[in-house]
Amino acid sequence: MKIGQLAKALDVSTDTLRYYEAHGLLAPSARTESGYRVYTEIHLQQMHFILRAKDVGFSLREIQELLHIQIDKHQHSCEEVKYITLQKRNLVQKKINELQRFERSLTFLADRCCGGKESADYCSILTALEEVDDIN
Amino acid sequence: MKIGQLAKALDVSTDTLRYYEAHGLLAPSARTESGYRVYTEIHLQQMHFILRAKDVGFSLREIQELLHIQIDKHQHSCEEVKYITLQKRNLVQKKINELQRFERSLTFLADRCCGGKESADYCSILTALEEVDDIN
């Protein structure tokens, strides 16, 4: 398989595949005489792994770690894999909490503004942002 | 007030203040003969506005819009302000939903892995990522 075919099969760009190679995620095992990258079924499977991991929220750096383990499962433990997964979930939860704080503040602000066409001279959103004390 | 004093009063860096100036958020109204930026109480208040808006989740681009309105309230309406706020909340909610999808997937994965010290040969997280069908 050449890069274009693999890209089409996975619905990613050839640029993405070269990017993954440059960043240690997926290297073709061979090149043609003229230098074209050659991929096999194995690479297709590895890309599936990568894309699924991405879909679950892992960053490329984390996927690299997982791939490392996946390729040589025997030398690694469930403990490691679970640790990475829980670490990630922790990070995701922190982000969610921050965004929910934003959401609450924005709701608080929006609820108090009439949203009318009159001038914003006394808009409660603007005055709340001008005030010194916390919204929450 | 010189830039360092304003920075200290707000607990931000002088770099940040120069950055905001370069990006149209807060321009000192004067310079000393030697070129030093001069700030007043008004700038302090504007920075409070900016920082509070940031705290609520607005991006600098959005804050710029809000500032524009705040500075000339009379020419703008509550409708505009509320629109920006609701738009932002919408965006925040979308991000939350995506992260919650991640969270669910990661929880699903983690729950099924024993996390033990034995080899990862049959780790359910890895096999789930290898499989073709969706986790959710």
Next chain:
DNA sequence: ATAAACCTTAGAGTAAACCCCAAGGTCAAG
């Protein structure tokens, strides 16, 4: 034989919100 479609590399550009550095000018105190 030639055009279309494909491949190669290296390098630049994108978003967001800054941080850090160098080289030099300014200002108050001792």
Next chain:
DNA sequence: CTTGACCTTGGGGTTTACTCTAAGGTTTAT
């Protein structure tokens, strides 16, 4: 008069995951 704290500009670096371009070489079909 010099030290040290402050200020200036301009530029580069950070993070993430790519995308795009240029300039050229290769393959395949007609």
